[in-house]
Amino acid sequence: MKKIISTELAPKAIGPYSQAVYTNGHLYISGQLPINPETGKMPEGIVAQTEQALKNIQAILNEAKFTLDDVVKSTVLLKDINDFKAMNEVYAKYYTSKPPARAAYEVANLPLGAMVEIETIAIRICD
Numbered sequence: 001m002k003k004i005i006s007t008e009l010a011p012k013a014i015g016p017y018s019q020a021v022y023t024n025g026h027l028y029i030s031g032q033l034p035i036n037p038e039t040g041k042m043p044e045g046i047v048a049q050t051e052q053a054l055k056n057i058q059a060i061l062n063e064a065k066f067t068l069d070d071v072v073k074s075t076v077l078l079k080d081i082n083d084f085k086a087m088n089e090v091y092a093k094y095y096t097s098k099p100p101a102r103a104a105y106e107v108a109n110l111p112l113g114a115m116v117e118i119e120t121i122a123i124r125i126c127d
Contacts, residue, residue: 009059011035014111020060027064029120031077032056033111046083046115050090053118058094061122070122071100077117081106087116 005020011033013019020029034042034049035056043052061067076091078084084104092099100120110117 005060005064007059007063009037009063010056011037011040020064022064025124027061027066027070027120027122027124029057029060029122031075031117031119032060033114033117035112042112042114046078046080046086047090049115050087050118053116054090054094057118057120061120064122066122066124068094069098070124071095071120072123073121074100074102075119076102076104077107077110077119078104079107079110079115083115 002021002023004018005022005027006018010019013030014033017030020027022028032053033056034052036043036052037056037059043049058068061070076087078087081104087104
């Protein structure tokens with residue numbers, strides 16, 4: 001059975017999808033755009049946009065009682081692959097030890113003109 005995860009601390013879905021879905025110990029977080037949930041706006045620049053997307057992910061993780069340490073896979077979509085280095089520097093501040101597996105791609109376009117979108121999978125690990 002799946003449980004829909006939603007929080008006001010991350011932007012509402014802009015289409016027919018959920019912020020996240022929890023099932024069998026796995027949390028699937030939909031691609032997070034860098035939308036500030038308080039203002040509904042995106043900040044300027046790749047650094048600020050990456051920071052906001054990761055804050056949104058963290059808010060959803062917290063709502064589901066997960067942490068960044070539970071993240072096992074991320075997919076980063078970039079409008080411009082030349083922003084990879086700057087994105088990576090921000091990303092590294094969030095995943096300081098045992099970072100998840102990750103893929104990063106340049107895409108032709110992102111919703112609402114975003115420069116970055118990040119999708120995440122977390123698993124509740126019971127060691």
